[in-house]
Amino acid sequence: MSVVEYTSQFNALGSYAPAIMADEVMKLHRFKKGLNNRIQSALAVYQPVNFSDLVGAAIRAKADIRRREEKKRNKASGVCFECGKSGHGITECSTVANRPAGPNRGTGPNAGAGPSKSKEDKPNARVFAMTQEEADDANEVVSGTILIQQVSAYALFDCGATHSFISKRFAKKLGCKPEKLNEPFLIATPTSRVIETHEIYRDCKISISEQTFSANLKQLIMVDFDVILGMDWLARNNAIVDCKGKKVRLQTTN
Template sequence: MREQQQPAPPAPAPAPAPALVPVAPQVVPDQLSAEAKHLRDFRKYNPMTFDGSLEDPTRAQLWLSSLETIFRYMKCPEDQKVQCAVFMLTDRGTAWWETTERMLGGDVSQITWQQFKESFYAKFFSASLRDAKRQEFLNLEQGDMTVEQYDAEFDMLSRFAPEIMVIEAARADKFVRGLRLDIQGLVRAFRPATHADALRLAVDLSLQERANSSKAAGRGSTSGQKRKAEQQPVPVPQRNFRSGGEFRRFQQKPFEAGEAARGKPLCTTCGKHHLGRCLFGTRTCFKCRQEGHTADRCPLRLTRNAQNQGAGALHQGRVFATNKTEAERAGTVVTGTLPVLGHYALVLFDSGSSHSFISSAFVLHARLEVEPLHHVLSVSTPSGECMLSKEKVKACQIEIAGHVIEVTLLVLDMLDFDVILGMDWLAANHASIDCSRKEVAFNPPSMTSFKFKGEGSRSLPQVISAIRASKLLSQGTWGILASVVDTREVDVSLSSEPVVRDYPDVFPEELPGLPPHREVEFAIELESGTVPISRAPYRMAPAELKELKV
């Protein structure tokens, strides 16, 4: 039986192509908000944290100043400063802010940076503390500090007296007045105009003083060793006299010990032992380290010689009161405001003062011309302090009750008074002080007698800030608003009016006031029979319009 052929199996169908599944786009996280960006940039500057401690009030001020410096460099917007500052508060500072935020409205985004600073200073650095720091700066003196340490303290406290720092001459004068007397006089001899010049001179003088003291110590050590060597027997070798190396080494030991005590290396340029860079052949003074002169023509050396020559002729003086506290305690002085060379000054009549003085700050403010004294005057105060006066005002005059009187005023560093008229001036002008009436009577032999009514010793007014005044008013404190009105009549002339003065031929010399009211207003008269021009508009007929359209 024939096998029946089986049909071939059908070819397998091709596998269907996989269906394309739509791929979802990768989800990119949202960009950082503006607040987060500013906070991230702020933290890159590594700002300090503040824990709210009250042990050191200046630390709070330094912390806030450092934040403002960072804000200035990163150009932080005003509405982000508070959030960045709050982020750096810890411990007690965080607790303070939670309370302050509720008091200011509870929304940190609505609190301004100025409000934050006012609340922060009121809590951690009040106005009384700032006033105390300002007074500490005004009383700052070098004392036992080095010049570098004194300058660092000067810079640290100077930010509490910005009214002095804005004037470079006043800043330099305050720095010089705080130096020790042995350095202060030499620095003043060069009359530095800026704080940087005064600092450079003071540092150079202190380095010179240290070098001289170390040199004196080295000489003392060398002389002591020499005396010890002279007292001891010299060991002379009895054998082998040819070997003199041991004897030579013994002779050189005292010299080497002296150089080692001084601690000065040997210079390869000049061959001498000294510290610092070598000034040989540089036309630089070895004394003051200034260029342009040599040591034999140094102004510092000449000043020292003049001081040494005049040391025996040092004059003594005294003053009974240099500030308002001492004047109020005394009760035997008279004060008043008088013009001195055209500038009004607070004057103190003091019979207990041996000379007449003027404040150095007043001389600087009024730009008075001064000249050096022939001798240095040492002035003793009731507090036991000793001040030096080296200058006087040229050709000074003071006006009292219409009389102009000559006076010799010596420049002295005083606080509350501009001028002190002492016994020398009172005796020369035959003046006597009536303490009960607070009057000064003048009885000159060649003039008629006159009197000056003083104000007595008065306290200077206390000044507060506008922020503190607003807070006191909000707390219910009484406030008195005083206004000043000038009641003097203003002279009206032709030249004072901007338009009228251009037509002097039309207007009179004196203007009594506004022109009188006119019954008839100004008008332009027309000829009789004149009527307004009236012309009817021209209209075209339909036939004419048709011709135009063709």
């Protein structure tokens, strides 16, 4: 079971234990206790700020575990870490041998990029779908029309996205001024490319079924969607996402 599926089930079952869900400390404890043992170990010393922070950390821990497992499989199968081809190791790789010498020679796909590129290896967030085509291929998304600041928006509810985003084009319609981030926020895209954003729109009012919710939306260049509501927002609002039925159920404070 993925962290996303576990979170959805946790929120669903939580409706039968309102006392636990209302107690933030107990809620975090119960959620963490139900995670996979390897994820629990990875989060042993992690101190989450809130529930959505813990969910995001669990998703990242799961991704790190998957990457390590993939790396071990590649090593066992004799795949070169430089070019990705089998039959030789990195020390015998012609790509390394043919690379010009220099202070930034290094190895791997970011070789020659210099120290400033190292940060791209550690994105702050990830998003699973940024286009309609990617959304059609994903199993953990639901789309629909909602209101943001009373402006109609085409939204993607994306369980695979760790954070929530707003398109630069749609943001101009809201007439709100974004807040400049102190440091660029790095995002891993579906194509494995890392992009950065420097602006965030805080406390945007989202209207769904005559209920109002708040969201912090980081600006992102998108074409097919106006907003992407990720796990930070879904977890905070105890969302239950029915991907097969293409429905999202949210719990309000009342």
